[in-house]
Amino acid sequence: MNDVEDDWVRVAEAAIFASAAPVSRRSLGQLLPDEADTDAVVAAVQARYDGRGVELIEAGGGLQFRTAPDMAPRLRRVIQLSRRLPRVAMETLAIVAYHQPLSRSEIEHIRGTALSQQTLEALLEASLIEPKGRRETPGRPVTWGTTSTFLTQFGLKDLRDLPPPADLLLEPPKGGDG
């Protein structure tokens, strides 16, 4: 067995740490003096990190440091970015919720303005609406309805939980006498 000098272990450690790609044993050997046994040096580095938060592994044709597998779940941080739906999408969703199933042109009719493909796709992507079959009218338009995700997101048991439009619109005028 060859002796391993601590300085060689330090060089190997630093080189593998700083390299942007796995370091092959061959190129590691070029950093070490001729008398050094590369495999023994690698084994010494491996031993030094054995059981630590970071370990030396062999992957992708070379050596690299990796955080220990049991660390990954503990280091994981999930950043939740909440998004708001754009106003147009919110209006469209509301119309679909109250009038489903209905076609795109019917949505446009209610909103009184054209509906962009982008808005429709945003709602689809968020799984808030889904196609509910075709209407047997000229052009056989696809009709849209809300999904179960929609219910979950708004905390609704079912669609009947939506406040009836009549209640909303029949807001008594303010400023009456006492």
Place this chain on the structure above:
Amino acid sequence: MNDVEDDWVRVAEAAIFASAAPVSRRSLGQLLPDEADTDAVVAAVQARYDGRGVELIEAGGGLQFRTAPDMAPRLRRVIQLSRRLPRVAMETLAIVAYHQPLSRSEIEHIRGTALSQQTLEALLEASLIEPKGRRETPGRPVTWGTTSTFLTQFGLKDLRDLPPPADLLLEPPKGGDG
């Protein structure tokens, strides 16, 4: 002195190791259990890496592993070096570091010569300086200051790590490192 559990040291080791940027003590603390003393854990990690090929240092508002400075000549053969800043850029950076926030014309006044666009862009591109708002004087000039990358790059904990100007004038600087 608090007890430091080896498991905490492993987590800290892994967290700092995984990140390319400095990890603040605060975010490290969030990874550790409540009863752990972050500073003691950091000290334990520091001790473990003391004198190794990779060491733990404090820079740019956080902790970061770096190869030991004495490794550089040997690592240069395998690691891609970043470009050194030209002397003019270094001087401009030093002016900004000492006198921030200051405007371009103030930089020019101190150097006694015009500041080239090239120099300004080189510093910006290297993320060493950044705009720090406008000065409420005629022309509302943009003022400049150093970034956290500046601290990280030169291994400074914060701007107070810069030597006081008077100290510099007293001792002629030596080429050696600190």
Place this chain on the structure above:
Amino acid sequence: MAPDSEPSAPRDSLLLRLDGFEGPLDLLLDLARAQKVDLAKISILSLVEQFLAVIEGAKRVRLELAADWLVMAAWLTWLKSRLLLPADQQEMEDGAIAAEALANRLRMLAEVRLLAVWLGARPTLGQDVFARGMPENHTEIDRSRLTLDLGSLVAAYLQAARRGTADQLYRPRTLTLWTVQDAVRRLHAMLGSAPDWAMLEQFLPDHLTDPAERRAAVASTFMAGLELTRDGALQMRQSEAFGPIELRGGAGTDDE
């Protein structure tokens, strides 16, 4: 030290020297350093004279000396007159203040120069020390979360409904009437699968709720039927007046 002496270097190297400086202040600092290590103790007057001597020498060789050198030279000439032969107390004070300001600028420039050297001597990330080459990212960004609440849904509905209603006042709803072309297309599509006699009503589009739309569809389908019969694509029959109209695919007589 004789402050008035011309620089002893030959002209060529004098030119090179000027080119080597970043600007007049740079040259002044260099001259000051030669005087004293401690910038607080330099003699501004002798500094001024040395500078003017260098500029004078350079001007003799090269007339196109840069403007900032000449501006500095002019200012230093003014300063020299205030320091050497002040006409009165005021001028003497002006000279002292200006000399002080110049000394400060030189000190400031010297400081940042030294700081640049100090920074350059530090183990610099990416040049002398290296960070982890293959960082791992354990951060997950979850963009799936939508902020949704029933209140804004209802508010959005009201807004849309209000605008939609307002719009109706100006743009009455256009009836989507079943045209003859629509009916021709539908008959073509359906006749292939209906070789037997079938009632005209069966060829109407589905979901016709509006009576006006339904009447229009009946009329269009009848017209379409007549057209297709003329073309020989189908046959039509009506067994009695006001009786049901029936259609069947294929031609009764094969012309063409």
